[in-house]
Amino acid sequence: MDIDAYLRRIGWTGAVDPTPETLSALVARHVASIPFENLNPFLGLPVDLDPVALEEKLVRNRRGGYCFEQNALFALALEALGFRASGLAARVLWNGPEDAITPRSHMLLRVELEGRTHLADVGFGGNTPTGPLLLEEGMEQETPHEPYRLIPHDGDWRLHARIGKEWKALYRFDLQRQYPVDYAAANYFLSTSPSSHFVTGLVAARAVEGRRLALRGRDFATHHMDGRTERRRLESADEIIETLDRDFLITPPPVADLRARLDSIA
Numbered sequence: 001m002d003i004d005a006y007l008r009r010i011g012w013t014g015a016v017d018p019t020p021e022t023l024s025a026l027v028a029r030h031v032a033s034i035p036f037e038n039l040n041p042f043l044g045l046p047v048d049l050d051p052v053a054l055e056e057k058l059v060r061n062r063r064g065g066y067c068f069e070q071n072a073l074f075a076l077a078l079e080a081l082g083f084r085a086s087g088l089a090a091r092v093l094w095n096g097p098e099d100a101i102t103p104r105s106h107m108l109l110r111v112e113l114e115g116r117t118h119l120a121d122v123g124f125g126g127n128t129p130t131g132p133l134l135l136e137e138g139m140e141q142e143t144p145h146e147p148y149r150l151i152p153h154d155g156d157w158r159l160h161a162r163i164g165k166e167w168k169a170l171y172r173f174d175l176q177r178q179y180p181v182d183y184a185a186a187n188y189f190l191s192t193s194p195s196s197h198f199v200t201g202l203v204a205a206r207a208v209e210g211r212r213l214a215l216r217g218r219d220f221a222t223h224h225m226d227g228r229t230e231r232r233r234l235e236s237a238d239e240i241i242e243t244l245d246r247d248f249l250i251t252p253p254p255v256a257d258l259r260a261r262l263d264s265i266a
Contacts (some may be wrong), residue, residue, distance in 0.1 A: 001055060003080040006073075009033060009059045018082040020113060023120065023132050026081075028144055030074055030122045031130050035064035035248040036205040040191065041198040043255050047191040049180060051076055062251040066198060068187045070123030071107045072180070078120075084112040085120070089182065090159075090173035094127065098158065098169045105186045106171055107178070110135075119150075119159075126205040126214045126223075127161055127170055145207055145225060164227065202240075202265060204248045213247050215240075217265050220247070237262035 007016070010029040015022055040047050047069065048054070054073045057063045064070070071087070078085040089104040096102070108121040117135040122128060131143035133150065135157070140147050149167065151158045156172040190196045197203075204215040212223040215234075220243055222230045234240045237259040244250040252258055 001051065001076045001080045002059070003077060005055070005059050006077050006080075016081050018078075018113065020118070020132070022081070023078075023083065023111060023113065023118065026074075026077070027120055027122060027132055028130055030070075030077075031128050031207045032209075033249065034058055034070065034073075034122075035250055036066060036070065036123060036125045036128065036203070037064040037244075037248065037250055038066055038198040038203050039063070039250070039252055040065070041196065042200075042202050043253065043258070043261055045253060045255070047187055049183065049187055062249065063253070064204070064248070064250060065123070066125075066190070067107045067121075067123030068183050068190075071109050071121065072183075074120065074122045075109055078109070078111065086110050087178040087180075087183070088119075088173050088175065089178045089186075090171035091156075092171045093158070093169040094171070098153075098172075103186060103189075105190060106173075107183055108171075108173065110175065110177075124170060125203065126212060127163075128205070128207060129159075129161075130207045133159075144209070145212065202262070204244065204250065206248050215243065215248065240265075 010033040012029045049068055049072055054069055058065055058073050075085045088108050088110050090106040090108055091102040091104055092106050111118040111120050118132045120132045129143055129148055130145045133141050133148055137152055140149050147162045149160050156174050158172045159170045160167040190198050201217055206213045210225050214221045218234045220232045220234055240262045
């Protein structure tokens with residue numbers, strides 16, 4: 001991996017030694033600089049998890065991606081800097097029952113550092129943790145945005161975020177190590193199936209200081225950490241493209257029917 005190009009992409013010029021402070025800085029800079037987005041599945045383009053393809057798309061082509069791309073790239077960067085990182089798989093619970101058994105359709109990272117286990121996840125869309133989390137039961141852990149906590153349950157861990165005054169479950173996971181081949185089937189389904197929301201609708205998210213930016217279809221929202229939300233409806237393909245460029249730092253791929261596809265969004 002061209003680690004210098006990655007560090008330029010996220011705008012990090014500070015220390016790169018494998019410490020908790022560096023890990024926290026890298027997570028925050030990554031989620032602020034490399035947006036969560038699903039333009040490839042939405043436009044019928046493949047999602048390639050090969051390391052060379054990830055670097056080309058997310059680092060050099062001013063694009064983002066979803067969890068498999070984001071966390072795979074982040075793992076490559078951490079390893080290049082001397083961190084010990086490995087992949088995990090999670091079952092998404094967001095907006096569903098906490099005891100649901102959903103597919104293992106989300107990727108996150110386990111990072112062993114100074115004798116303690118940390119979790120890093122730079123790819124959970126609008127609720128991506130903007131700091132690493134210690135694998136410790138029940139402790140409320142601050143990040144640059146919302147607090148999070150980890151609760152053991154039935155052999156798994158549940159990750160909760162505090163949204164306003166309410167704790168909401170994001171996903172459940174165990175500590176079985178995953179390898180690139182373990183993500184291939186879920187990635188293919190999410191990027192190609194007509195029943196995948198990544199195929200049928202447009203989403204983008206980015207976490208910046210004091211705010212979270214979210215795009216779902218034509219609806220653009222800015223969620224402030226003080227509880228305020230500003231919403232705006234994007235009326236044209238040109239307005240969507242402008243918002244992707246200005247607010248999400250995304251240059252859409254050069255496909256012939258881009259504007260037609262964006263205009264088709266309800």
